[in-house]
Amino acid sequence: MFSKILWTWVILIAFAFGAQAQNTIHPTSSEYEYPTDPKVVEKLEHWRDQKFGILIHWGIYAVPGIVESWSIVNEDWINRRDTTQSYEDYKKWYWGLSEKFNPQGFDPTQWADAAAKAGMKYVVFTTKHHDGFNMFDTQFTDYKISNGPFKNNPKADVAKYVFDAFRDKNMMIGAYYSKPDWHSQYFWWDYRATPDRNVNYDIRKHPWRWNQFVKFTHNQLNEITSNYGAIDILWLDGGWVRPLETVNEEVLSWGAPIPEFSQEIDMPKVAEMVRENQEGILIVDRTVHGPFENYRTPEQGIPAEMSPDPWESCITLGGAWGYVPNDKFKPSRKVIHLLIEIVAKGGNLLLGVGPTADGLFLPEQVSRLEEIGAWLDVNGEGIYNTRAIETFKDGKLYFTKGKANELFAILPLEEGEQLESSISFEVNDPKKGSKITVLGESQSLKWKSENGKTVVSIPKNLQKKLSGGAAIVLKYEGN
Template sequence: MSQRFNWLLVIALVITFQANAQNTLHPTSSEYEYPTDPKVAEKLEQWRDQKFGILIHWGIYAVPGIVESWSINNEVWINRKDTTQSYEDYKKWYFGLSEKFNPQGFDPDQWADAADKAGMKYVVFTTKHHDGFNMFDTQFTDYKISNGPFASNPKADVAKYVFDAFRKKDMMIGAYYSKPDWHSQYYWWDYRSTPDRNVNYDIRKNPWRWNQYVQFTHNQLNEITSNYGNIDILWLDGGWVRPKSTINDEVLSWGAPIPDFDQEINMPKVAETVRANQEGILIVDRTVHGPFENYRTPEQGIPAEMSSDPWESCITLGGAWGYVPNDKFKPSRKVIHLLIEIVAKGGNLLLGVGPTADGIFLPEQVSRLEEIGQWLEVNGAGIYDTRAIENFQDGKLYFTQGKAKEMYALMPLAENEKLEETISWTLNPPKKGSKIRILGENNSLNWKTVDGKIVVSLPKNLQDKLSNTSAIVLTYVSE
């Protein structure tokens, strides 16, 4: 394939996927089931304290810098620039990227250091995306990073070194794993065409083949939770692989084809296996509501309302999950504002950052993360270890509450926005006689109640000092 085609493909796919976003803002529903296992419940509350994590998509798609996996899907919303190339030839080219993926610069310590400086507290790393390319040394397929040009590298078992690097920063460890596998002959069988994201044969007529796939999946999940140290989160993607009985309006809203049979991988058995290996591990069977979705994961957006159920918005730093050339990264101010809103509504933010094909974060990514961390270093008390309250917003202000019932009022500021002489709100009033101060500042602020409204005065020196910050956080004891 010519280099010209590769770059045209990059441009086309970036535009297409940014426009479609794969219908990613999955609606949530009220069917949440809090875990009954005390160890899982304990882990879940620990996770809820963390508030801010990093999601790292990295695989063969980084080589040409295209959107992960989806370009080999043949659904109608997928557009490829070169209309002369057959779909089968395109798949061969894509799968063949494994022979070019040789990330000699792979530096997981750089990733972990950047995440730590950002104030992130946990990582979710893609052990395998939908394309089936494994970023760990699985023994159940040769389609893996440790079986190509990178095989002789001391860090060929990539997942091991990623998890080790983040453990050294005392972060919770999450393993992303795709339930569908478009490279496996047990899922996309070459005997049949591959018209969409689903298994491409009728499971009812080929039970042996599907049972082989289920066993393959269980084997790999056993490997991940047995051979890679302590794992806190098993983050399962590919929500169309699910029992047919669980398909609801939420699934139908995706607009994806739905086969007339179960794509069941026996989640009770998966849970039994991984929790025998990792006591209390959180399982996130995304969008398949029930006992194996320990927290919800709305994607590329924020729910409109607060929820007391545990959830996490997964949102990209740039326009794509993985590396694409010339990606446009969100300003740190924007990410901080997203974090404030998400935490005030009861969620965590999982920020997607994709390394280059050589295995490093770009300087622009590192600088954005560092800027976020500088803000959190001062204001983190209003974010970490907090919980949402019913009156989570009053005008421009968002509210969170600490475990000692201390209140935080978080006020996002637009670029070049000047602080005024007073800040006022009505909900969540401070206790009479309590002190109000801004995090990072030692002096208390003067305040009073006027017609039921709290009015806090800001001295001129504070207005000037804080004029360029992304947000200010006031703390006080509420009634």
Template sequence: MTYSKKTVLAFCAGLGLALSVRAQEDNLHRRSAIYEAPKDAKVIEKLDRWQDQKFGMIIHWGIYAVPGIIESWSICSEDWIERDSTITYNDYKKWYWGQSKKFNPVNFNPEQWADAADAAGMRYLVFTTKHHDGFNMFDTRQSDFKISNGPFADDPRADVARYVFDAFRKKGFMIGAYFSKPDWHSEYYWWRKYATPTRNNNYDIRKNPWRWNKFKDFTYNQISELMHNYGSIDILWLDGGWVRPRETVNDEVLSWGAPIPEWSQDIDMPRIAAMAREAQPGILMVDRTVHGPYENYQTPEQRIPDEKIDNPWESCMTLGNAWSHVPGDKFKSTAKVIHSLVEIVAKGGSLLLGVGPKPDGTLSQEVIDRLKDIGKWMSENGEAIYNTRTVDHYSDENTYFTQNPKKKKTYAIVCLPENKTIPEVVTWTGNLPKKGSSMKLLQTGKNVKWEKEGNQVKIFLPASLQQNKDVPAIAFSYTREK
């Protein structure tokens, strides 16, 4: 994951780090402008199933949790990143990587995470098996820089990814493995012969093909371990979109402002995908921002697209400001998360909400409580979210519409201002109910009175609801007029 200026400044202040960013929105993965639909029938089937889930959890957890800072980026030496001037860059990297010797999550509790996600109404998981810093949260044989080779090594659950996946599988979740294509700890990516000026590999691949081929094999072998040793995997979620064939760098990519080397950082995705799909038939490949056959759905980051998108997509957003655990982080309100989820689903996407466990291996109580509050709304109104698809007229001011074609139902979800009582009447224009049909309020399961005036529908709400101030949205199901 990457960061906006506000996020970076807030989370590095405690270590004397002050990171700043160029004026552009920067350093956030954007949605590819091009989408290529998959042709494999098993992939198409799994993609359709994934589009039914709508709400997932992404977990960032690694050595960055120990000091409570943002993951990986503080060891990258680009001109938007600043560090304490009294600490040399190399000393800082040693300090950062040295957190592996302190990472001992003695209270590791993936069942707690899965319970919290389930309570929130989430239905799929993406777990960070390795971020850009190269620290592995699974028992890879390709590197000693891993959770199972430190203070936690003797714990029976030291291969933490295995137990995270198992805990969420038991809840019926679809399982995704996040994997960073760049690896800043690997000598085959950041060669210690040279300085490490940017996020890119720091040597000319054209002059050192042997070294890059070693990195390609290293990457292939690690992904192969995940595909073969960790049970059923539904999604391979590949981050670090700058690691890509040079020929895919177009004007869209250049507009992001990230440094682009003269050589191709091609890791042979066709070979990786063939192996992954042999081991995991139908697996969704999500090679973020690298449009083509290995980006089965698109992933705008920390933003909701302005308009409805017909391609499969997901907006990955944080519950707080950070992807990982940062003490004192400020979390979004329940209403804010639900309003975002509603808008995203109405526009054809899914919400992947980011949380970060503490260094001891547990989620904070504040995160658990917030997820529980979100789940309360989902338990009553999830019918308007799960298994739905878009309608042409997807919104009218603060009202959003979805449909379930199999049930022949349309849903209207009215997002309400925070800490305001529910009004007596709500209205919307378009997507009118069929004459003589009933309108059900999902929160109560009871029918409500409605009437039509021209192209507008007016809904009369029961008095028992109107003193309630903690309802972020109200949802209705009905049969739409053709």
């Protein structure tokens, strides 16, 4: 029986890991490689229009409410307070959670409804995290949701029902898949100790075993992209599984050990296979810069500058990716401000929301998502289908550009902040005679050019009406 003290301690690991990653955006000198396949280009540009998605981490780690997978790694930053339990016993306990994972309340329609009300346009769902527990009905291992106490439930093939629910909301579908698999004997071999996150044997000495792992990985990716309807995004996590020659300063900055050999799963073959199954599918081989990283994915933070290349910040709604008890969720105003900054800098926001062990979003999560959606219902024109411009910011104002050359000036407002009688900016001038409006309001605003600035007057009725909101958006035609 795993003690409550240890449960609490591992919960703390979740927040520590989140804090470790928060606002840490690793610089890289590697140039982005824009895809050449026209079908991939078409889907990529469509994805760039969507701006806002949901990332759902759900697995056996939801049962005790602890950090996903990482507590079974034997690295210095992982601490387990209960020193009476051996590392091997802990791993057995963790993997044994599969026998307790029986989410009778599993309701993907609730998830999809909440995401749609939030204004989200795509989903990325964890088909398998690093711990190797599969949330789809794979035929290549028994370690899966459809083989435990949930196996007789009509929705036992969880990924199918998640993807179907989000397709019903006309969302793009993304499959998260972990390249490392710590449960597989072809990755963490019981014959050896498991000193860190990497494969625990020398691939050069045991090529057969690694080839079996590569075959297993390809078989599972073939299943995901063959058996689950239209998949738009293959989101590959576990960037330490990569060719040795691609290890760069960014990878070294993680502080994880680097083996002296490649952990190569033959990405060219993976790409060929999944694109035969799903024409134009986006591949996101996270942090492995090159032809199989169709967009980049900074985690728990926002880059300092605008980038014209496709990218997406993945940021949690609370303090953890998955469900943990008593998590503290960001106010909707904070998420809206993150979304504004990310979009103005050229990115998308992928917001992490973790369901409970019973398979439901908490009321607090749902209410936050509804509040975000209420703002986007009025102001989404300044977010969706826009692109970034070099002069993306002036003071507190962020700017985006629509496809018909319209410009949007977005002013975030803090809690209790009052709108002033005017808004001024020195960049992105309106065209002479341009009409300036506030999204959601019909009246035209008076404006003038003065000493190199555009000064927009805000009448008292709008100052009073809009001061309580998270942000206001001005729309106008630019020069």
